[in-house]
Amino acid sequence: MSAPARSTGVWTAAAGSAAAEPRETASAPPRRRSARRRRRWTGLAFAALPLAVYAVVVLAPLVQSIQYSFFKWDGVSAATWVGFDNYVTFVTDPILRSTFGHVLVLICFFALLPIVLGLFSAALLTRAKQPGMAVYRWIFFLPQVMTTVVIALVFKRIYAPDGPLNQALRAIGLDSLARTWLGDFTWALPALGLIGTWVTFGFCMVLFISGTSAIAPELYEAARMDGAGPFREFFAVTLPGLRGQLAVALTLTMTAALRTFDLVWITTHGGPGTSTLTPAVALYKAAFQNPQVGLAAAIGVVMAVLCLVVALVITRVSERD
Amino acid sequence: MATTVAVVAGLALTMSACAPGGGGGSESSAQPSSISTDIASAGTVTLKMTDFWGSAEGKWIDQAIADFQKKYPNVTIDRTSEDWGQLNSTLNLQLQDDAGPDIASANNGWQSLGTLAKGGLVVNLDSYAKAYGWDSKVPTTIIRQNKFTTDLKTMGSGSWFATPMARTSLIGLYYNADKLKKLGIEPPKTLDELEVDAAKAKTAGEIPFQYGSLDGSTSALLGVQAVLADKNKLNDYVYDVPTVKASDVGMKEAVETVKKWADAGYFPKDFAGIDYQTAVANFVKGQGVFRWEYTGSLGLSTEQQKHFGYVQLPQSGGKTVGVGAAPGAMVISAKSKHPEVAAAFLDYLMSPAAGQTAVDLGLVPALSPDVKVPETSLSLTGESAAAKTLDSDDGYVPYFDWSSPTMLDTLGQNLQLVFAGKMDSGKFTAAVDADRDAFLAGQA
Numbered sequence: 001m002s003a004p005a006r007s008t009g010v011w012t013a014a015a016g017s018a019a020a021e022p023r024e025t026a027s028a029p030p031r032r033r034s035a036r037r038r039r040r041w042t043g044l045a046f047a048a049l050p051l052a053v054y055a056v057v058v059l060a061p062l063v064q065s066i067q068y069s070f071f072k073w074d075g076v077s078a079a080t081w082v083g084f085d086n087y088v089t090f091v092t093d094p095i096l097r098s099t100f101g102h103v104l105v106l107i108c109f110f111a112l113l114p115i116v117l118g119l120f121s122a123a124l125l126t127r128a129k130q131p132g133m134a135v136y137r138w139i140f141f142l143p144q145v146m147t148t149v150v151i152a153l154v155f156k157r158i159y160a161p162d163g164p165l166n167q168a169l170r171a172i173g174l175d176s177l178a179r180t181w182l183g184d185f186t187w188a189l190p191a192l193g194l195i196g197t198w199v200t201f202g203f204c205m206v207l208f209i210s211g212t213s214a215i216a217p218e219l220y221e222a223a224r225m226d227g228a229g230p231f232r233e234f235f236a237v238t239l240p241g242l243r244g245q246l247a248v249a250l251t252l253t254m255t256a257a258l259r260t261f262d263l264v265w266i267t268t269h270g271g272p273g274t275s276t277l278t279p280a281v282a283l284y285k286a287a288f289q290n291p292q293v294g295l296a297a298a299i300g301v302v303m304a305v306l307c308l309v310v311a312l313v314i315t316r317v318s319e320r321d
Numbered sequence: 322m323a324t325t326v327a328v329v330a331g332l333a334l335t336m337s338a339c340a341p342g343g344g345g346g347s348e349s350s351a352q353p354s355s356i357s358t359d360i361a362s363a364g365t366v367t368l369k370m371t372d373f374w375g376s377a378e379g380k381w382i383d384q385a386i387a388d389f390q391k392k393y394p395n396v397t398i399d400r401t402s403e404d405w406g407q408l409n410s411t412l413n414l415q416l417q418d419d420a421g422p423d424i425a426s427a428n429n430g431w432q433s434l435g436t437l438a439k440g441g442l443v444v445n446l447d448s449y450a451k452a453y454g455w456d457s458k459v460p461t462t463i464i465r466q467n468k469f470t471t472d473l474k475t476m477g478s479g480s481w482f483a484t485p486m487a488r489t490s491l492i493g494l495y496y497n498a499d500k501l502k503k504l505g506i507e508p509p510k511t512l513d514e515l516e517v518d519a520a521k522a523k524t525a526g527e528i529p530f531q532y533g534s535l536d537g538s539t540s541a542l543l544g545v546q547a548v549l550a551d552k553n554k555l556n557d558y559v560y561d562v563p564t565v566k567a568s569d570v571g572m573k574e575a576v577e578t579v580k581k582w583a584d585a586g587y588f589p590k591d592f593a594g595i596d597y598q599t600a601v602a603n604f605v606k607g608q609g610v611f612r613w614e615y616t617g618s619l620g621l622s623t624e625q626q627k628h629f630g631y632v633q634l635p636q637s638g639g640k641t642v643g644v645g646a647a648p649g650a651m652v653i654s655a656k657s658k659h660p661e662v663a664a665a666f667l668d669y670l671m672s673p674a675a676g677q678t679a680v681d682l683g684l685v686p687a688l689s690p691d692v693k694v695p696e697t698s699l700s701l702t703g704e705s706a707a708a709k710t711l712d713s714d715d716g717y718v719p720y721f722d723w724s725s726p727t728m729l730d731t732l733g734q735n736l737q738l739v740f741a742g743k744m745d746s747g748k749f750t751a752a753v754d755a756d757r758d759a760f761l762a763g764q765a
Contacts, residue, residue: 068341072763076413076440079341160599161591180594183535185741269536270730272593272737288410290726291436293341 109193118204140202477560531609533595537733
């Protein structure tokens with residue numbers, strides 16, 4: 001049932017592989033091999049308990065979810081085996097299928113837009129060192145440490161018919177643009193997406209700033225000597241140097257978009273109509289409101305697989321030379 | 322890669338071999354042959370009870386327990402209270418636990434009560450109904466809400482699996498008495514009068530109906546439907562009779578009516594962006610003349626109860642039909658060791674004494690025609706009168722969303738489409754039928 005929890009697992013794995021791995025030194029003398037092997041077993045013994053916990057808390061529910069997804073089950077009485085029916089329902093039911101489209105829109109707002117903005121602001125901020133930079137970073141990073149529930153409630157207020165956004169628009173004479181943002185079939189999804197942009201933008205920016213500071217200054221010097229302008233410098237030095245950070249940012253923000261739940265649940269419940277319904281919300285409704293545990297499990301499995309694929313593809317692409 | 326395939330194939334095999342669930346599937350229809358209603362000689366009994374009531378409702382059940390224990394000093398009832406959503410999502414697990422509750426409050430319909438009955442987790446109460454004469458005490462339209470056929474394919478007939486109580490929760494029309502006085506109009510007595518009053522209110526610059534559709538609120542739609550629908554057909558529709566269609570139960574007319582009100586500007590200007598809580602708060606604050614609402618949901622203080630009234634509009638034929646049900650379906654766990662004592666307590670919860678306790682706490686009474694309502698409370702006077710009429714007219718219709726587990730979503734989503742002009746009433750009723758029929762097909 002816990003697609004979100006599982007996808008965080010995916011990211012830790014991805015980040016873990018990026019961290020420095022202990023390297024085997026080929027020149028180790030042969031007589032020390034058995035000692036090394038013994039040490040490896042000891043290490044494994046130490047890891048046994050956490051591994052066992054991981055198996056019980058993560059792997060067992062994962063396998064169970066996969067199992068449930070092949071049944072029609074109300075959570076109480078005997079389940080009936082339905083093969084791939086739940087998966088077929090997920091991709092053929094027009095309302096459930098539409099959730100994929102909504103997720104694609106959310107990916108634009110959660111991943112692409114913040115990364116572009118983050119790159120741009122990182123490039124601006126690192127070119128000229130300004131006093132008080134830490135304060136900027138702190139302010140833009142703030143949404144990342146706030147609970148989504150709080151953020152959703154704040155934005156629900158901002159987007160309200162008589163909320164600050166509409167008041168501001170009316171104050172500057174743009175009355176025609178004021179609308180019921182979250183109750184509007186066209187604007188509800190982008191409005192939710194922009195909340196995501198606000199949340200992930202600061203994170204991307206901070207990530208990219210730390211990435212650029214790790215790029216060797218000689219590269220910039222060399223580029224400038226060759227007569228590169230700011231744009232050339234950005235595309236030839238900064239961007240390639242940020243490949244690792246880009247991969248992390250993309251993986252995190254895209255999986256965040258894929259499993260959007262609390263934001264939608266608190267603001268619109270998937271409405272108006274089903275225009276902001278996401279797979280995670282559909283999953284929650286199937287699992288906890290309507291007795292369709294099998295369908296909920298199928299949605300969870302598909303989303304977990306998608307998160308895994310996203311993470312794998314991004315890692316592969318970013319590590320290719 | 323090959324090992325992965327093998328593992329997956331192995332998993333698939335084990336999965337098909339052992340299906341989840343069905344552990345509790347005991348024979349729920351097994352009943353004791355004779356029922357003792359002599360609780361005083363049952364010895365010392367302790368019952369565990371879990372319910373989803375807080376504040377005034379919590380005080381009501383506490384008082385009922387205290388009174389019952391006074392009557393039978395040999396019985397102790399240990400009560401646990403949980404949040405409504407929390408209990409609904411965990412009750413099936415609690416009832417499978419040997420140390421689980423003997424008595425619990427469930428939610429009617431297939432989502433909760435039907436699922437529990439299917440799983441054999443709750444006792445078939447038919448023999449208790451006979452022993453205590455529930456069939457003659459309770460209006461038929463309320464009895465049906467607690468019944469399922471023993472093959473557990475149909476709701477609304479068959480055996481008792483839960484009991485109501487001397488309280489009810491209705492959908493009806495609240496009005497702001499001060500505003501009516503200012504506008505010089507009497508509380509409406511028919512739907513036509515209500516529409517005339519709404520037009521007057523609009524002309525006077527008031528918001529005729531306080532309403533917000535952001536989270537898909539359906540109380541206005543279902544309140545209007547009960548005034549327009551054929552009572553028996555509407556009951557049958559919800560109770561799984563496939564030949565009755567949504568267009569037979571006033572759904573089309575109800576949708577057209579609320580859409581007409583929306584188009585006429587009878588709702589707040591930006592109602593599509595107003596959520597339920599905000600709409601309730603605005604109404605209590607004095608914005609809006611009328612509001613269709615569930616009883617007990619406005620959270621009126623004793624002082625506010627003097628300024629808000631309640632009417633249950635009758636149908637054009639003169640009889641009153643209203644959406645209403647007990648605010649919980651009381652069940653006895655199949656694992657309970659003292660079902661007879663538990664049944665006696667459920668019987669007590671339906672007594673006039675429990676009804677009077679409800680009124681004294683400001684809650685809407687039911688099954689108690691002779692309760693004394695404090696005259697100063699305008700809203701409670703209206704609510705109690707409505708419940709009394711519905712009891713005597715046997716005029717209850719169940720909450721429409723019991724017809725399928727996904728119905729509440731379907732109604733809310735499609736109503737938003739109707740308000741946005743993206744769907745007409747014909748397509749709306751078709752969507753409602755499609756949802757219900759898909760569910761019925763799955764039941765068969």
